[in-house]
Amino acid sequence: MTDRDLLPRLLDGTWSPYELTLIDVPADVTTEQLDELALVLGTTGFDEPLLNRLGDSRVWFSGHDDCYVLLETRDPALPAAVLARLLTLLAGSALAGLAEASLSNVPEPGLWLPEQLIATAPHWIGTLAGVTEDLVAIKLAALPEPWRLNVSFPRQAHLTATLDVRHGTWRITG
Structure with a gap:
């Protein structure tokens, strides 16, 4: 192309x-x-x-x-933008599984969220922790090296990214 x-x-x-x-x-x-x-x-x-x-x-x-x-x-803004979109897609996929959820607009987190993650560690793994029509929680764990197929999610998450669906806001808790 x-x-x-x-x-x-x-x-x-x-x-x-x-x-x-x-x-x-x-x-x-x-x-x-x-x-x-x-x-x-x-x-x-x-x-x-x-x-x-x-x-x-x-x-x-x-x-x-x-x-x-x-x-x-080589673009320093691109990793945060891609990570924000990936979190949004995971939240949207989780919400799509709920019959009562409205998917008119799943907001991306502000760039502060992925930038904070990237500043903490270069490699992350995430998994859905819970979903309701009001909240989507994603457990996140920092990895010492890139993820591989044989690497399972660590026993304990380092952080949780949560989308408040009603308010359209994201937060990180540890």
């Missing part, structure tokens, strides 16, 4: 984050550079930084369904 502005249209409605990998490349990327990119992707370890091997690329996103998201970026 050569125009970054077309990305939302590409992802609108027909694509899902199941095994989705996105890397931005310059509009004038050559076939040889794309071959090199494929080689770099295929030989980079899961926990190795990738962007420093890709020249001008600013974003590498890798996601697998709703299990994990790996994001490397």
